[in-house]
Amino acid sequence: MFKAVATPLRRRESNTEFTPAKRTADGQSTSETCAKLVKTANGSSMRGHSLVAIGQLGLEDVAEIMRTAGQMHELVKCSGGDNSLKGKVLASVFYEPSTRTNCSFQAAMLRLGGQVISVNESSSSVAKGETLSDTVRCLECYCDVLVLRHPKAGAASEAAAAMSTPLLNAGDGVGEHPSQALLDLYTIIDELSASSAALAADSVRALKSELSGKVITMVGDLKNGRTVHSLAKLLSRFEVVLRFVSPESLRMPQEVIQQCSTGAQWTQHDRLTDDILQETDILYVTRVQKERFANLDDYNEVKDAFIISPATLAKMKATARVMHPLPRVGEIDPRCDQDPRAAYFRQMRNGMYVRMALLRLILS
Numbered sequence: 173m174f175k176a177v178a179t180p181l182r183r184r185e186s187n188t189e190f191t192p193a194k195r196t197a198d199g200q201s202t203s204e205t206c207a208k209l210v211k212t213a214n215g216s217s218m219r220g221h222s223l224v225a226i227g228q229l230g231l232e233d234v235a236e237i238m239r240t241a242g243q244m245h246e247l248v249k250c251s252g253g254d255n256s257l258k259g260k261v262l263a264s265v266f267y268e269p270s271t272r273t274n275c276s277f278q279a280a281m282l283r284l285g286g287q288v289i290s291v292n293e294s295s296s297s298v299a300k301g302e303t304l305s306d307t308v309r310c311l312e313c314y315c316d317v318l319v320l321r322h323p324k325a326g327a328a329s330e331a332a333a334a335m336s337t338p339l340l341n342a343g344d345g346v347g348e349h350p351s352q353a354l355l356d357l358y359t360i361i362d363e364l365s366a367s368s369a370a371l372a373a374d375s376v377r378a379l380k381s382e383l384s385g386k387v388i389t390m391v392g393d394l395k396n397g398r399t400v401h402s403l404a405k406l407l408s409r410f411e412v413v414l415r416f417v418s419p420e421s422l423r424m425p426q427e428v429i430q431q432c433s434t435g436a437q438w439t440q441h442d443r444l445t446d447d448i449l450q451e452t453d454i455l456y457v458t459r460v461q462k463e464r465f466a467n468l469d470d471y472n473e474v475k476d477a478f479i480i481s482p483a484t485l486a487k488m489k490a491t492a493r494v495m496h497p498l499p500r501v502g503e504i505d506p507r508c509d510q511d512p513r514a515a516y517f518r519q520m521r522n523g524m525y526v527r528m529a530l531l532r533l534i535l536s
């Protein structure tokens with residue numbers, strides 16, 4: 173079951189785009205299938221709620237998001253989108269740089285017929301000294317959902333507490349990045365499963381059986397990377413095996429490890445050994461988060477600790493996948509991009525489907 177925040181409010185992507193009308197297996201035309209897709213999202217337990225931390229979602233919610241994202245993928249393929257969120261407005265409030273998260277949330281809203289207003293640090297009254305609470309309290313008068321990225325961990329929860337309109341945390345400092353974890357999960361099941369992600373998420377049981385025992389190796393800046401914080405917490409509920417590989421100074425925080433310990437096996441390493449590479453199903457690579465370091469020398473010491481090259485991939489299974497939330501700044505050699513196991517650009521594309529699903533479930 174979905175937990176409201178404790179506040180007053182409270183088959184793999186080919187590069188094909190539009191597919192011309194075809195009859196489906198059950199004899200329906202593409203437009204009939206699309207019409208069905210419009211109706212699927214009503215009555216979710218997420219309706220009207222904020223998503224600040226991944227732990228708010230029950231497993232049924234996660235499966236529902238995965239299924240709806242699969243439907244959104246189909247919808248985009250067959251008609252580009254629909255008008256299910258016509259009349260709704262999304263406020264995109266980004267106080268840290270973003271390419272993928274910001275644009276995919278905006279594209280998601282536009283593809284569902286909604287509209288977008290956007291604010292950044294220099295264009296908002298934060299520059300005049302306004303508090304975050306006051307800014308979001310003002311913006312909620314103009315929108316139906318607010319997407320917030322902020323440099324301070326805890327800012328999303330603070331903002332959600334000040335509002336009664338749903339807020340989606342698009343990354344709060346070194347805290348969490350729940351929509352990224354959901355798109356990562358979607359990508360993992362879509363890449364590893366023989367069927368589509370939507371079918372693999374038919375039920376919580378189906379999802380668990382897809383993921384149980386899979387070895388997910390997270391590499392890089394596990395201390396400051398908010399994507400791996402949310403993803404480790406999410407994956408640990410599906411009985412996976414987690415390998416945390418990082419320099420000593422960039423270890424996964426204890427708070428995250430404690431949450432993982434309840435459902436997953438995990439180990440911690442300072443080297444990406446051949447043994448780890450050979451058993452890994454998903455190699456999740458992260459950028460060393462330069463902006464979180466107080467001292468540039470400390471950053472320079474660890475920034476090239478792990479570089480994934482074709483030689484690294486040569487040691488991995490043929491069925492393994494390499495993921496990265498992007499942007500990358502040298503930790504994956506571009507020569508890896510041609511390898512079919514490099515899933516990071518497909519992962520980025522999935523972000524829009526998952527964010528369409530979140531918006532549909534929260535606003536429909």
Ligand code: NCD
Nearest residue numbers: 272273343399459497498499
């Ligand atoms: C990540 C982020 O902002 O946390 N990027 C993203 O949202 N896709 C990862 C990063 O910046 O390294």
